[in-house]
Amino acid sequence: MKTVGSYWPYAPTLFDYIRRAMPQNAPQSLSKQDVYAVSAYILYLNGLLPAGATLDAKSLSAIEMPNRNMFVGDSRPDVTNPACITDC
Ligand code: HEM
Numbered sequence: 528m529k530t531v532g533s534y535w536p537y538a539p540t541l542f543d544y545i546r547r548a549m550p551q552n553a554p555q556s557l558s559k560q561d562v563y564a565v566s567a568y569i570l571y572l573n574g575l576l577p578a579g580a581t582l583d584a585k586s587l588s589a590i591e592m593p594n595r596n597m598f599v600g601d602s603r604p605d606v607t608n609p610a611c612i613t614d615c
Contacts, residue, residue, distance in 0.1 A: 532573025536598050538590035542566045542582075563587070 531541055546562045548554050557565070563582045570576040575590060 530573060531569055532575055532593060534594050536592055536595045537588075538566075538570065538575075538592055539584075539588050541569060542587055 535541060542562055545557065545566060546555065546559070550556065566587065567576055567580050567582045570582075570590065571578055571580060575592070576582075
């Protein structure tokens with residue numbers, strides 16, 4: 528099951544995602560401190576932080592996410608397909 532803890536490779540992405548997009552009905556309404564706090568809570572729910580842990584930029588980027596090394600570079604070459612309408 529893809530969760531923040533089982534799937535996301537970098538913890539700062541969680542901060543950035545919440546800061547930009549959440550809450551979905553009021554994006555960017557949270558203060559920086561709120562985003563650190565709710566990020567810490569989500570990482571705690573995923574068993575990656577103890578209860579009540581606090582975060583700042585340094586401690587957030589120091590978190591080693593479990594799925595960190597499971598992302599592999601896409602070795603397929605970039606292809607450019609010319610647009611085609613007829614007789615493709
Ligand atoms: C402080 C409050 C909130 C926080 C911290 C938060 C955090 C998050 C996070 C971390 C994700 C990504 C989950 C994942 O991919 O595994 C997410 C996804 C999502 N959240 Fe929130 N959320 C908040 C409030 C809300 C509210 C109020 C709504 C709806 C009104 C909402 C709607 C969604 C939706 C629809 C997604 C899926 C987006 C997608 O997959 O493209 N969230 N949220």
